[in-house]
Amino acid sequence: MSMLAMMMNYVKIACKDYSDDDDISWKVRRSSSKVLAAIVGTRHELLSQLYQSVAPALVNRFKEREESVRVDVLQTFIVLLRQTLVYGGESYVTRENDHEPKRRRAIGPSESQESPKQMLRNLVAKLSRNLSKQLLSKSIVTKQTGFVLLRELVTVLNGGLDNHLNTFIPAIENSLSTSSDVSHHHSSTNSNLKIETLSFLRQLFKVHPPQVFHNYLDRLCRPIISSVEDKFYKITSEAFLVCIELVKVIRPIEYNVQTKTYNVQTLNPSFRSYILDIYNVTIARLSTTDADQEVKERSIMCLGVLISQCGDNLKEELKVCMPMLLDRLRNEVTRLTTVKTFTSIADSTVCASEEVKQAVIGAINEVAVLLRKSHRQLKVASLVCLEVFVRRYGNFLGPASYSRVLEELTPHISDQDLHLLPLALNTVVSVLRTNPQSLGAVYKDILPSIFQLVQSTLVQGAALDSLLVLFETLIATNEADFNKLLNGLIQPALVAEPGQLTLSKQAYSTIAQCIAVLCVISQRNCSSTVNDFSKKISDQKQSDSVKYLSLLALGEIGRKVDLSKHANLHVIILSLFSVPSEDIKSAAAFALGNVSAGNVGKYLPIVIREIKEDPKKRYLLLHGLKEIISRYSNEEGVKALGPFADDIWNILFDSGENIEEGTRSVVAECLGKLTLANPNKFLPELQKRLRSISAQTRGTVVTAIKFTFINQGQGYDELLRPLIVDFLSLIQDNDLNVRRLSLSTLNSAAHNKPYLIRDVLNQLLPLLYEETLIKEHLIHMVEMGPFKHKVDDGLDIRKSAYECMYTLLETCLDKLEIYNFLTRVVEGLSDQHDIAILSHTMLIRLARVAPTAVTQRLDEAVEPLKGTLTYRMKDNAVKSEIDKNNELCRSAVRVVVTLAKLAEHGGSTPKFDAFVRDTKVGQWGEQYNAYHIELESKEFGIGHGGDTMDLS
Structure with missing residues (x-):
C-alpha cells in the first residue's frame, strides 16, 4: 500500500504544469496519466482514496495545453467513472420505453459522505467549469472525449448535472452545428463528434427530471432536429433516439408505482411548436423511400413516441400518419418495429382518437396473421400488441376480428414455447373480459388445448399465473359452467391405473391450483366440491391418482378458504398418513398443512398434539407444519401463531436430533420461517444454539438462517446484520456437514442479500478460500471387491465454496481483492x-x-x-x-x-x-x-x- 501511495504521489507531481520553454515534459505527463489509468483500472478497492487524491488532480489537468496529454487525462477520468459504476455501490438503469429511470436492486448500503459516488458529486461543480471550457476549444478529439466523459458521469450519478446544465448548452450547440463539408477527414471527425454529443444528450434526457430542460428547449431542440436531416445516416439514426427522449422531456408522462396510474401533464402551449417540428422532420424521413434500414426503423419508433406522448395535440396530423403506419405494418422490412409502435400507441393514456381507433381496427387482423410467421421476436411483439388492442379497443372490434384473433392464438396454447404461452393466455383473458360473447368460441377453440396444457410438466411461473387468471376469468364470465370446467380438469386423473400416478406431480399441482381458483370464485359450488373430494380420499375403491389430486386440491382450496365447517376433514386426511403409498402420504401432509393454514386456531393445536403423541408420523406432520408456518412467516403471522409459537419452537428442536438429513432440512425451513414471524424473539434463540455440542443442531441452525433470506423487510435485516458473521463463521466448524451447510447459507446470502455480508467479507473470504483447498487428509481409498476407488470427502465442500465464489463475483465484485x-x-x-x-x-x-x-x-x-x-x-x-x-x-x-x-x-x-x-x-x-x-x-x-x- 505504501508503495502504491508513493507511486500515486510521483504521478501527481508529474501532472503539474511546467513552463513553455523547451517543454518536453508533456511526455512525462502523458505517461503519468497512463500509469494512473492502470492503477484506477486494477485497484477498485482504492476508489475512495483515488477520489480524494487523484480525481481532483485529473480535473485540474483538464486544461492541459498538449492535446494528446489532455485526451489521455480525460480517458483516465473515464476509466475512473466506469470503475465507479461497477464498484461504487448502487447504480441505475434505464430502459428504452420507460418514462423514468429504474433503480437496480441495491447491492450495497446507502451512500455515505465518504462513498465514491458522493465524492464524485462533490467534484461535479469544478468538473463542469473545467470541462465546459475544453468543450468549446478547437480540438475535435478533446470535445468528443469530453462528451463521452459526460455521458459516463450522468450514467454513474443517474443525473448530477441539474444545476450545471447551462454550462454545457453552448458546447452542445457548437458541436451539433459543426460543419462537415471542409474535407473528408474533417467530415469523419465531425460526424463522430456529433454522434458522441447526441449519445450524451440521449442519456442526459433519460436520467434527469424533464423540468430541468424546459428553460433550454429553444436552444436544444433546433440543433437536435437539424441533426435528423443530416446526410450521414448514423447521425440521423442517433438523432432520432435523442428525439424520442426529447419528446418525453417536452411532454412527460410519469408512472406512479403506488397508485398504478399515469400522471399526465398538460402540454405547455409554447412547446407545441417543438412537437410539430419533430413530427414534420420524422414524417419527411419516413416518406423517403431510399432511407437506410436503421433510419426507417427509428423514424417509426420516434413517430410512435410522438403519438403516444402527444397524440391529443396532433389530432389533424393523425389523419396523415396513422395510414402511413398501417402501410409500414404491411412491409416485411419494417413490420416488427411497427408492431411495437402500434402497441405503444394503443396503450397510450393520451391518445384515443377516432383515427387511432380506425387504425387499430384495420391493424388487428394484420397483426394476428403475423403469429403464423417463424420470426420469434415478431411473434412475441404481435402477441403483446394483440393483448393491448383487445384490452383498450375491444369494444370497437367486431365478431370477425375476435374470431380471427382466437383462431390465430390457438396454436400457441401449448408448452412448446413457454415465453409465448403466457402472452397468448393473457390475450384470451382480455378477449373474455372485453367481449364475454366470445365465451362459446373460447370453449370450442381454446379450452381443449387448455385441458391438454394442464397435464404438462413445464407449466409453471408466468405461464401458470396466466393459466390461473384464465380459469378465474372463465368462471367469472359464466359461473354456470363450473361443473363443466371442474370435470374437464379432473378427467386426466380418472383414467389412471390403480396404484400409480400417470401424470407428473407438477401436472397434478397445476390442476389442483386451477380447481382451487374455480372454488374461490364460485363460493356456492365450493362446499359441495370439498365434500366430493373428501369422499374420494376416504373411498378405498378410488385410484391413487384420484386420491392424490383430491388431496392437493383440498390443500389448495384450504389455503384460500376456511374449511373448518367440514368437521371430519382433518381426521380423514390424518388417516391417510399410514397408507402404503409415499405419494399419498406426502399429498396428505400438504393437504393437512394448507387446510390448517385456513384456520390456525382450530387446526394448529391438533397438529402440535399429533407431533408430540405419534413419532411415526412426525416427518409428515412436520411437512404439514411447514406449510402452516410458510403462510404465516410475516407480521400478520406473529398474532396468528403467537399462542403456539413456543410449543412449535420446542417441538422443532426436539425433532432436529437423531433424524435423517431430509427431515432436518424441513425442520430448518420451519425454524427459519418461524423466526421471520417473530425475529426479535427467535433470532437470539437461534444464535444461542450456534455453540451447541451437537453438530446436527449447529447444521440445523445455520440452514434455518438461509430460509430467512426470502424476507424483504428492512427491520429483519437490521436485526440480522450484526449477527451474520456469527452464523457464517461455522464455515470453519469441525464437522464437514456443518461446513457444507454454512457455505450453502453464505451462497444464499450472497445471492439474495449481498448487502448483509459486504462489510464483513474481509472476515469471511479467508475462511471461504480455505475451503477451496484440496485437503489430502480427506482423501482415502475404498475397496470395492477387486477394485480400489479414491474417495474425496472434501469434494462437496470445495464445490460449494467455488459456487459461493461465483455468486460473490456477480454480487459483491467491489469487495473482492x-x-x-x-x-x-x-x-x-x-x-x-x-x-x-x-x-x-x-x-x-x-x-x-x-x-x-x-x-x-x-x-x-x-x-x-x-x-x-x-x-x-x-x-x-x-x-x-x-x-x-x-x-x-x-x-x-x-x-x-x-x-x-x-x-x-x-x-x-x-x-x-x-x-x-x-x-x-x-x-x-x-x-x-x-x-x-x-x-x-x-x-x-x-x-x-x-x-x-x-x-x-
Missing part, C-alpha cells in the same frame, strides 16, 4: 469437473471486469488448461465419462479464446501465446475457430490493457 480471488480461480482450473467448469466461467467473467489482473496471470493458466485439453481417456471409459470430458474440454477452449483476445492487447505472455498457437492447430482447433467467430460476432468488449473496459 481480485488478485487473491484470481489465485483460487486458477487453482480451480485443475480441480474436479464441476469445479473446473465453474472456474472457467469465473475466469471469463474476470477477463471482462479485471482484464489487467487476468493478463498478468495468463502464463499460470497454461498448465491446467493444457492438462484439460490433452487428457487422454482410458480405453474402457463409458459414454457418460467421455461426454463429460468433452464438455470440460469445450469449456476450456472457450476460456482460451477469451484469454487470447486479452493477450492481443496485454503484455508479454510467451508461454500462453505458444499454448494458443498449439491449440489452434491441435485436436481442438476447429472448436477454437468456432468460438473465436462467435466471440467476434458478439463484439466482445475487452479494454486495451484495462484502460477502456466495456462495462455496458
